[in-house]
Amino acid sequence: MNELPSKVDVAIIGGGFAGMSTAWALARAGVRDTIVLERENELGRYASGRSAGLGRQLAEDNETTLLTVRGAEHLRTLPGVWSPTGGILSFDDASNAEAYSVRATRFGVQADLGDNQLVVARWPHLADMRVQRALWVPGDGVIDVGALMRTYSEGMRISLGTAVERVEAGAGVQLVTTRGTIVARVVVDAAGAWAGEKTGGDPLTSFKRHVFILDAEAEAKGPWLWHLGATEMYVRSDSEGILASPCDAAPSQPGHQAPDLVGEAHLRRVLDAADSNLAGRPITRRWACQRAFTENRKMRLGRDGSRPWLVWAAGLGGHGATASPAVGETVAADVIKALS
Ligand SMILES: Cc1cc2nc3c(=O)[nH]c(=O)nc-3n(C[C@H](O)[C@H](O)[C@H](O)COP(=O)(O)OP(=O)(O)OC[C@H]3O[C@@H](n4cnc5c(N)ncnc54)[C@H](O)[C@@H]3O)c2cc1C
Numbered sequence: 001m002n003e004l005p006s007k008v009d010v011a012i013i014g015g016g017f018a019g020m021s022t023a024w025a026l027a028r029a030g031v032r033d034t035i036v037l038e039r040e041n042e043l044g045r046y047a048s049g050r051s052a053g054l055g056r057q058l059a060e061d062n063e064t065t066l067l068t069v070r071g072a073e074h075l076r077t078l079p080g081v082w083s084p085t086g087g088i089l090s091f092d093d094a095s096n097a098e099a100y101s102v103r104a105t106r107f108g109v110q111a112d113l114g115d116n117q118l119v120v121a122r123w124p125h126l127a128d129m130r131v132q133r134a135l136w137v138p139g140d141g142v143i144d145v146g147a148l149m150r151t152y153s154e155g156m157r158i159s160l161g162t163a164v165e166r167v168e169a170g171a172g173v174q175l176v177t178t179r180g181t182i183v184a185r186v187v188v189d190a191a192g193a194w195a196g197e198k199t200g201g202d203p204l205t206s207f208k209r210h211v212f213i214l215d216a217e218a219e220a221k222g223p224w225l226w227h228l229g230a231t232e233m234y235v236r237s238d239s240e241g242i243l244a245s246p247c248d249a250a251p252s253q254p255g256h257q258a259p260d261l262v263g264e265a266h267l268r269r270v271l272d273a274a275d276s277n278l279a280g281r282p283i284t285r286r287w288a289c290q291r292a293f294t295e296n297r298k299m300r301l302g303r304d305g306s307r308p309w310l311v312w313a314a315g316l317g318g319h320g321a322t323a324s325p326a327v328g329e330t331v332a333a334d335v336i337k338a339l340s
Pocket of ligand 1: 014037038039044051052054056162165191198209210289314316317318319321322
């Protein structure tokens with residue numbers, strides 16, 4: 001996009017899944033005078049483009065699960081976005097498995113409770129891991145994050161290389177950007193780990209997570225495995241090998257994405273602890289990025305309490321890819337209220 005418009009109904013700060021799904025949901029609801037302002041020269045430069053693509057419906061709490069279940073429902077309908085692999089959640093604590101099973105029933109998600117045979121059958125590389133109980137969730141899947149971003153961005157008005165520097169509320173809200181000033185009726189703060197920086201509001205806390213591709217083979221299109229034990233980790237099959245994350249969460253500054261040796265050592269330790277033959281496999285690719293959380297770990301979605309022109313789409317944490325269609329819908333509904 002060359003020229004910035006001088007006025008819009010809705011200005012969205014941030015071109016990650018939060019901002020793009022909001023623009024997409026607004027367009028579906030007939031609100032088209034929107035613009036996404038993205039500081040980088042591409043969409044999804046941070047968490048959204050670095051996501052591991054696990055479409056996991058059962059999250060840690062009910063509020064998030066409501067969004068991930070609804071999000072997955074949408075994702076399954078988007079051409080080229082969802083692979084229906086199913087997922088396995090494994091536990092070293094049987095009561096935690098029970099809690100997830102109860103949550104599955106509450107949200108109508110099919111989840112079959114079993115034991116470590118579920119892991120042995122599909123992930124023999126992790127057959128010796130200490131697993132008390134496991135859940136087979138046939139409706140889980142894998143998200144093609146590039147295809148999802150393309151779906152969200154098709155036909156949207158997006159200004160790349162446009163950093164919002166200040167937001168000034170007056171008769172209309174002025175967004176002062178590196179490419180000029182825009183007046184908007186409603187502003188959506190979807191700035192990821194930077195949410196609140198330009199609009200005010202409690203800052204989020206960012207934790208760096210690594211993802212690795214190991215030179216190893218797994219059942220193509222087979223289910224991913226997410227171990228929710230003392231040493232959390234996940235693995236899934238990938239066209240390049242096995243994708244693995246040690247689920248590390250080192251506090252770090254937004255934007256510090258360089259993979260480091262601490263993350264790699266964490267992966268080796270977790271795989272060693274699981275007595276896995278994957279521990280010695282070569283790493284062929286690695287990346288890292290922040291997951292950004294609010295203080296209570298619940299997503300910050302919807303209208304600001306004191307500024308009627310501001311709507312939040314922030315704090316998507318570790319489930320933002322899966323939840324994003326539902327995040328977009330929720331935020332868009334509040335934007336429409338703010339416009340009326
Ligand atoms: C390593 C990793 C693995 C993950 N794996 C999964 C997974 O398997 N499944 C899952 O569901 N979720 C996963 N997630 C979580 C998911 O990726 C995030 O929750 C989601 O991408 C967050 O989206 P966002 O739009 O809030 O943030 P971002 O993608 O970070 O987008 C925010 C955007 O705002 C822009 N911005 C910031 N400030 C300004 C400004 N002043 N002006 C203009 N633009 C600005 C930034 O440049 C950025 O592009 C993972 C996350 C990480 C880091």
